[in-house]
Amino acid sequence: RQLELDLRAALSRGEFVVHYQPMIEVKSGKLSGFEALLRWEHPSRGLLMPMDFFDLAEEIGLLIPLGRWILEQACRDACSWPERLRVAVNVSASQLAHPRLHEMVENALAASQLAPTRLELEITENALLANIEAASATLLKLKVSGVAIVMDDFGTGYSSLGYLRAFPFDKVKIDKSFVRDLGPNAEGNVLISAISQLCARLGIGTTVEGIETAVQLAHIKEEACTEAQGYLFGEALPADGLAAFIRAHE
C-alpha cells in the first residue's frame, strides 16, 4: 500500500500543512478567529483532505503524533495574529482518550507562548461519547488551564442535552446540516433557534457552521447565535495568506 508508506513518512518530510478558516462574530460581523484544518501536500496526488487519509492515519497510530504536531503548529501560527483572534483546533477521539492530552496542550502553549484563552479545542459529541470517563477528567483540567472547550458538529451524534451541563463547554458548534434547510418555517430554523436559546441560557456560545449565503446569515442574525463560519466568510486559507485576510477584516 503506497499511500500507507507515504503517510508514515509525511510528518518527517514536512508534508502536512494547516489551513485556517475564519470564524465571525455574528453581532459585530468582526473576525473572531480561525479554525485549524489539516491538509496533506502529497508529492504526487496533490492537496489531500483529512477524509482522504484520517482513517488510515488512525489505523497506523499516527493520530497522536500528528495531533501533537497540529496543536504546536496552530499555537505557533496564532501567535503572529492580533491578540483578539483565537485559534480552534480539532481534537480526535484517540487524542481525547489519551491520558496525556492535557500535557500535550500545555506543552504546545508553553512552546509558543500563546495565551491559553486564545486556544479553543473542538471535540465532537461522538468522540466524547466514546471516552466519557477519560474525557471528563481531561476536559476539566484543560478548562482550569484557561483553554476553551467546544462541542463540534452538535446535532449529528447521539449525546443528550444533559452533556451541555455535565461537561464544561464554552461553546457549541451547530452542524452545517441544520443550515442547509434554513428558511422561513424550515426545520433547520426551529432547531438553530432552540439550540442557540438553550445554550445562551446556559451561558454557552453557539457557532453556526456552513453559512454560505447572505440569506442564511440574515436568518441566524435573528437568533441567539454568537458566531458563524462558512464559505460566505471564507474557506480555509494557508497560514501565509492570513495576514492579508486579517487586514481586510479590520
Ligand code: G
Ligand atoms: O475542511 P475539512 O475537509 O478539513 O474537514 C473535514 C473534517 O476533518 C472535519 O470534520 C474536521 O473537523 C476534520 N479535521 C480537519 N482538521 C483536523 C485536525 O487537525 N484534527 C482532527 N481531529 N480533525 C480534523
Ligand code: G
Ligand atoms: O470540524 P468540522 O467538522 O466542522 O470541519 C469543517 C468542515 O466543513 C471542513 O470540511 C470544511 O471545509 C467544511 N466547511 C466549512 N465551511 C463550509 C461551508 O460553508 N459549506 C460546506 N458545505 N462545508 C463547509
Ligand code: MN
Ligand atoms: Mn471543527
Ligand code: NA
Ligand atoms: Na463541525
